[in-house]
Amino acid sequence: MAVLDTFSLAGRTALVTGASRGIGRGLAQALGEAGAQVALTATTLEAAQAAADELRALGLAAHGYELDVTDREQVDDVVAQVGREGGGVDVLVNNAGISIGGAALEIEDDVWHRTLATNLDGVWYCSRAVARQMVTDGRGGAIVNVGSMSAQIVNRPRWQPAYLASKAAVHQLTKGLAAEWAPHGIRVNAIAPGYILTEASPVDQPEYYDDCVAPAAMKRWGTPAELGPVVVMLASEASSFMTGAVVTVDGGYTLF
Numbered sequence: 528m529a530v531l532d533t534f535s536l537a538g539r540t541a542l543v544t545g546a547s548r549g550i551g552r553g554l555a556q557a558l559g560e561a562g563a564q565v566a567l568t569a570t571t572l573e574a575a576q577a578a579a580d581e582l583r584a585l586g587l588a589a590h591g592y593e594l595d596v597t598d599r600e601q602v603d604d605v606v607a608q609v610g611r612e613g614g615g616v617d618v619l620v621n622n623a624g625i626s627i628g629g630a631a632l633e634i635e636d637d638v639w640h641r642t643l644a645t646n647l648d649g650v651w652y653c654s655r656a657v658a659r660q661m662v663t664d665g666r667g668g669a670i671v672n673v674g675s676m677s678a679q680i681v682n683r684p685r686w687q688p689a690y691l692a693s694k695a696a697v698h699q700l701t702k703g704l705a706a707e708w709a710p711h712g713i714r715v716n717a718i719a720p721g722y723i724l725t726e727a728s729p730v731d732q733p734e735y736y737d738d739c740v741a742p743a744a745m746k747r748w749g750t751p752a753e754l755g756p757v758v759v760m761l762a763s764e765a766s767s768f769m770t771g772a773v774v775t776v777d778g779g780y781t782l783f
């Protein structure tokens with residue numbers, strides 16, 4: 528197979544969580560451009576369908592589904608539905624995540640629990656539901672988790688202890704599931720983005736420059752579009768011998 532053909536996702540179905548905006552929206556579009564039929568999921572059906580409409584307007588194959596990743600029953604139902612409608616889920620991108628700021632001595636327990644529920648339990652529920660389907664179908668597949676450089680560094684000046692813990696857990700869960708599911712032909716990898724400009728991460732604002740932009744070797748923030756090619760690689764045969772890897776995409780922020 529010619530090298531660029533190994534990146535093709537033609538004939539595959541990809542499910543993306545938190546796909547209505549930001550990084551998830553960008554990744555959904557990249558997967559669609561690589562040829563996948565994309566199931567865009569979001570916490571409201573309206574947001575999911577609006578994002579799917581945008582992709583279809585670009586000539587891509589996309590459908591929207593309501594999915595709150597903290598709701599295990601809904602996860603199982605949506606994965607089953609996407610599987611039925613798309614001939615099985617071949618690619619799962621666990622993107623949904625929240626980061627709530629607050630000092631450790633001050634945050635409410637609710638912040639801790641909500642963060643872990645979304646960023647970690649959500650990855651667990653979605654991965655397990657998709658892997659069960661992949662194993663039952665005997666087809667294998669690829670899971671890509673959106674981790675973070677926050678698994679290894681502490682963001683400043685905004686403290687977010689639950690977020691840091693959740694992303695470190697996602698990286699290690701990636702490795703654990705990769706080891707367990709390799710015999711089933713399921714590869715599990717993660718990306719660890721640095722600062723990416725999104726609604727949740729307004730790093731173009733001047734107050735972020737000193738801590739978030741200047742320390743990166745490339746002295747800039749990244750965009751969701753710059754994560755797309757990396758995720759397409761991890762989702763496709765282009766990374767056929769990769770599993771359990773965490774690929775850093777941070778403009779050199781964590782070099783120092």
Ligand SMILES: NC(=O)c1ccc[n+]([C@@H]2O[C@H](COP(=O)([O-])OP(=O)(O)OC[C@H]3O[C@@H](n4cnc5c(N)ncnc54)[C@H](O)[C@@H]3O)[C@@H](O)[C@H]2O)c1
Nearest residue numbers: 545549550595596622623624675720721722723725727728
């Ligand atoms: N932006 C960055 O600098 C950056 C860096 C590293 C990692 N990340 C990670 O990338 C992912 C996307 O971040 P973003 O910057 O695009 O943020 P964002 O807030 O724009 O997007 C997050 C999406 O997740 C969705 N979401 C939240 N809770 C959910 C739930 N319970 N169920 C389903 N969906 C839910 C939101 O509705 C939203 O659409 C997150 O996992 C984040 O931790 C972001």
Ligand SMILES: O=C(O)[C@H](O)[C@@H](O)[C@H](O)[C@H](O)CO
Nearest residue numbers: 626675677682721722727728
């Ligand atoms: O590195 C990351 O994982 C992200 O940048 C997060 O830390 C948040 O997006 C940031 O806290 C927003 O201010």
